[in-house]
Amino acid sequence: MALKRDISGRAEKSEDQKLQYYKAGRNKALNLGNRGPIKFNPDGSLAKQILDAYSEFGFYVFENVIQTRELKDLENGVASILKRLPVSEDSTFDNNGNPAIGTNCKAPTLFWSKPLGDPFGGTKLANGRHPVKMNEPQPSKNSPEKIVYLILGTLQFSDEFLRTYAHPELLKVAEQINGEDFVPFTDALFIKEPGMGASVAWHRDGTTHWDSPNFDERTHGFNFMIQLYGCTEENGVWVVPGTHKKRYVDIAKMVSDAGSERVEDAVPMICNPGDVVISNRQVVHGSFSNTSSDWRITINQGFHRRKSVLGVKGGGLHGEPAVYDAERIIERSKIIKLAIEARKQRFPEEKAFEYKPLSTSTEEFTWDAAAKRSLHDYNLLDLSI
Numbered sequence: 001m002a003l004k005r006d007i008s009g010r011a012e013k014s015e016d017q018k019l020q021y022y023k024a025g026r027n028k029a030l031n032l033g034n035r036g037p038i039k040f041n042p043d044g045s046l047a048k049q050i051l052d053a054y055s056e057f058g059f060y061v062f063e064n065v066i067q068t069r070e071l072k073d074l075e076n077g078v079a080s081i082l083k084r085l086p087v088s089e090d091s092t093f094d095n096n097g098n099p100a101i102g103t104n105c106k107a108p109t110l111f112w113s114k115p116l117g118d119p120f121g122g123t124k125l126a127n128g129r130h131p132v133k134m135n136e137p138q139p140s141k142n143s144p145e146k147i148v149y150l151i152l153g154t155l156q157f158s159d160e161f162l163r164t165y166a167h168p169e170l171l172k173v174a175e176q177i178n179g180e181d182f183v184p185f186t187d188a189l190f191i192k193e194p195g196m197g198a199s200v201a202w203h204r205d206g207t208t209h210w211d212s213p214n215f216d217e218r219t220h221g222f223n224f225m226i227q228l229y230g231c232t233e234e235n236g237v238w239v240v241p242g243t244h245k246k247r248y249v250d251i252a253k254m255v256s257d258a259g260s261e262r263v264e265d266a267v268p269m270i271c272n273p274g275d276v277v278i279s280n281r282q283v284v285h286g287s288f289s290n291t292s293s294d295w296r297i298t299i300n301q302g303f304h305r306r307k308s309v310l311g312v313k314g315g316g317l318h319g320e321p322a323v324y325d326a327e328r329i330i331e332r333s334k335i336i337k338l339a340i341e342a343r344k345q346r347f348p349e350e351k352a353f354e355y356k357p358l359s360t361s362t363e364e365f366t367w368d369a370a371a372k373r374s375l376h377d378y379n380l381l382d383l384s385i
């Protein structure tokens with residue numbers, strides 16, 4: 001009996017500490033000064049305050065970027081993807097008996113986890129870049145054995161996602177951060193279902209350039225993280241601000257110094273529906289399993305500087321390992337033009353973004369059924385650094 005009391009007392013203390021950590025992190029996040037609408041100067045450059053804050057913290061919350069109509073489209077896109085997932089990890093059919101998405105792809109596409117699990121933490125997967133396993137709470141008894149919590153190569157599965165990939169303001173930001181010749185990286189969907197969504201253990205994303213003499217704070221690119229329902233301290237991504245500038249960090253030590261997965265100095269991304277975070281891939285980040293009652297759906301779109309990938313041997317984490325030459329880069333970049341064409345059909349009144357590396361191309365880009373078919377396995381060409 002005494003032992004039982006002792007253990008439940010500790011559990012309460014730990015729950016208390018977690019809530020305090022969440023509250024302090026949220027307050028700190030909301031006061032960092034790295035949130036607001038996308039703002040450009042009259043000459044088209046990104047507002048200095050945004051550039052400065054992005055540089056200081058490694059992430060910036062662009063508020064209210066995706067408007068209601070487009071958000072609704074994205075919600076439909078997500079619902080359609082979820083409906084077409086295989087019923088189990090070893091099935092190739094969805095709930096309606098139709099061929100499921102992702103199961104005939106060569107590229108890595110569907111990532112499974114036990115509910116509230118942490119499939120990468122403390123393993124050698126993904127170059128061992130997630131050194132410490134997160135806490136894995138017990139899911140409720142009626143949970144499925146495994147869930148899909150992450151999907152790559154998403155633009156082939158959703159016209160809605162493809163259209164948002166050509167959001168003109170976001171592409172203008174990409175151009176400002178990575179230069180006119182910016183290139184794609186990869187595209188992902190993180191599904192954090194309440195009571196099920198898996199953890200993503202603390203990590204940094206880059207794999208190739210940490211020792212490079214040319215390393216700088218933008219070397220490994222960034223992700224746009226589009227928030228369908230917003231995100232909170234309980235279900236959102238947490239970031240250790242400033243770590244994107246460091247060549248070396250010891251994540252295992254950060255966790256052991258904290259005495260738990262709640263690493264010091266971290267802050268959560270706090271967003272409303274339609275907000276988009278730009279997050280430096282070099283920043284230490286991670287997310288806890290979603291024990292909250294709120295969904296988090298994040299649509300990631302990653303971009304690189306061309307000079308970070310040209311002539312570089314890619315790590316093979318996303319696409320196939322290869323030395324990325326100009327031909328491969330331009331081939332992978334063509335999806336930006338297709339996305340722009342797809343977007344024009346839905347938002348004809350909008351001023352479309354002009355993607356400079358392909359603006360003089362003689363190739364015709366048309367968004368139609370054949371173009372859609374051509375996207376199958378497009379992410380085999382991901383520029384994975």
Ligand SMILES: O=C(O)CCC(=O)C(=O)O
Nearest residue numbers: 190200205223237287298
């Ligand atoms: O959305 C998440 O929970 C994790 C995101 C992440 O780790 C990434 O984009 O690299």
